[in-house]
Amino acid sequence: xxxxxxxxxxxxxxxxxxxxxxxxxxxxxxxxxxxxxxxxxxxxxxxxxxxxxxxxxxxxxxxxxxxxxxxxxxxxxxxxxxxxxxxxxxxxxxxxxxxxxxxxxxxxxxxxxxxxxxxxxxxxxxxxxxxxxxxxxxxxxxxxxxxxxxxxxxxxxxxxxxxxxxxxxxxxxxxxxxxxxxxxxxxxxxxxxxxxxxxxxxxxxxxxxxxxxxxxxxxxxxxxxxxxxxxxxxxxxxxxxxxxxxxxxxxxxxxxxxxxxxxxxxxxxxxxxxx
Numbered sequence: 001x002x003x004x005x006x007x008x009x010x011x012x013x014x015x016x017x018x019x020x021x022x023x024x025x026x027x028x029x030x031x032x033x034x035x036x037x038x039x040x041x042x043x044x045x046x047x048x049x050x051x052x053x054x055x056x057x058x059x060x061x062x063x064x065x066x067x068x069x070x071x072x073x074x075x076x077x078x079x080x081x082x083x084x085x086x087x088x089x090x091x092x093x094x095x096x097x098x099x100x101x102x103x104x105x106x107x108x109x110x111x112x113x114x115x116x117x118x119x120x121x122x123x124x125x126x127x128x129x130x131x132x133x134x135x136x137x138x139x140x141x142x143x144x145x146x147x148x149x150x151x152x153x154x155x156x157x158x159x160x161x162x163x164x165x166x167x168x169x170x171x172x173x174x175x176x177x178x179x180x181x182x183x184x185x186x187x188x189x190x191x192x193x194x195x196x197x198x199x200x201x202x203x204x205x206x207x208x209x210x211x212x213x214x215x216x217x218x219x220x221x222x223x224x225x226x227x228x229x230x231x232x233x234x235x236x237x238x239x240x241x242x243x244x245x246x247x248x249x250x251x252x253x254x255x256x257x258x259x260x261x262x263x264x265x266x267x268x269x270x271x272x273x274x275x
Contacts, residue, residue: 004037004237011237012037016089018081019043020072020130021099023050025198026148029229030096035063037233042066042085045099072099072126073118082133092137094236097127097170098148102163105207112209116162119205123166128173135181142185146236147174151194151249155256157267178241187239191232194246195222195270 004011012034019034021027023045031043035058043058043065045051055067068084070077085092100123103115110116131145138145152160153167171190178188203211228245235243244250248266256263 004233008234008237010038012039012094015039015093016085016091017041017094017096018085018092018134019096019098020070020081020126021045021148023047023054025225026193026196026228026232027096027098028054029225030098030232031058031065032061033226033229033233035061035065040066040089042068042081042088044068044070044081046071072097072130073121075129078126078129079133081130082137086137091141092134093141093143094146095131095134095138095143096146096148096236097130098146099126100148102160102204103206104159104204104212106159107161109207111207112205115205115209116165118209119162120166120169123163124169124173127170131177135186138186139181139184144187144189144236144239145174145177145181146189146191146232147171148191148193149174151192151244151246151252154192154244154249154253155263155267158271160271189236189240190242191235192242192244192249193223193228194244194249196228196245197222197224 017034017039019027019031019041022031022043027045031041031054035041041058041063043051043054046069048069051067051069055065058065066084066088068081070081072078082092101119103119105115127147134145137143147170149170150167152164153171157164174188174190181188206212223245231245232243244253252263252266
């Protein structure tokens with residue numbers, strides 16, 4: 001079902017869109033949701049095998065994307081991704097900063113503090129590097145930057161302190177950038193998903209800096225990546241400032257001001273329940 005109607009129905013037609021972290025989870029689901037909208041996709045991630053799998057799936061559906069392997073934590077590779085897009089399509093209309101990683105450990109139990117720098121490098125500096133390289137072309141197209149942040153970027157969450165810090169940084173960065181780019185008519189959309197079923201949780205770094213290997217989340221009780229992508233489409237099409245994907249997230253945003261202790265308790269319960 002096409003959820004884009006009215007004046008937003010053809011919002012993505014002929015637009016050139018880059019999606020990072022596209023090999024799985026929200027990025028993959030978003031690529032599959034956007035492809036039928038008539039856009040030209042550039043899909044990027046670190047894992048070539050998974051990325052090629054997405055490229056093949058899209059091609060079988062009749063949509064041939066540009067597949068480009070890149071690690072967003074490396075500035076040179078971010079510049080290379082943008083240049084590959086321009087070389088192929090000659091323009092860039094929408095940049096979706098989706099690539100990310102997470103952690104799952106209390107800070108006082110953390111043995112490998114490089115976890116913090118790794119997460120900040122991917123989640124915050126990666127989007128900053130990539131957006132910096134993209135800005136000249138987004139100014140030309142009066143385009144849009146989309147940052148996939150997190151509800152964790154709006155409130156503290158136990159066992160995910162480094163991740164929360166990186167997503168707070170993302171929101172602050174893109175809120176500032178929105179003001180700077182407003183004169184050029186470049187839109188900035190921040191997406192704050194609640195918990196989503198993705199492989200990212202299985203690769204969350206533990207106290208020793210190793211991947212968990214298994215998700216601590218109750219996946220049957222949280223939003224699927226496909227549901228999240230379907231919510232994102234209208235928000236991106238309308239160049240919306242902010243999308244919070246859950247009711248508890250929208251309510252919690254206001255209660256954090258008037259009852260912050262209550263939000264702390266809700267965050268603790270959510271982590272302990274895994275949903």
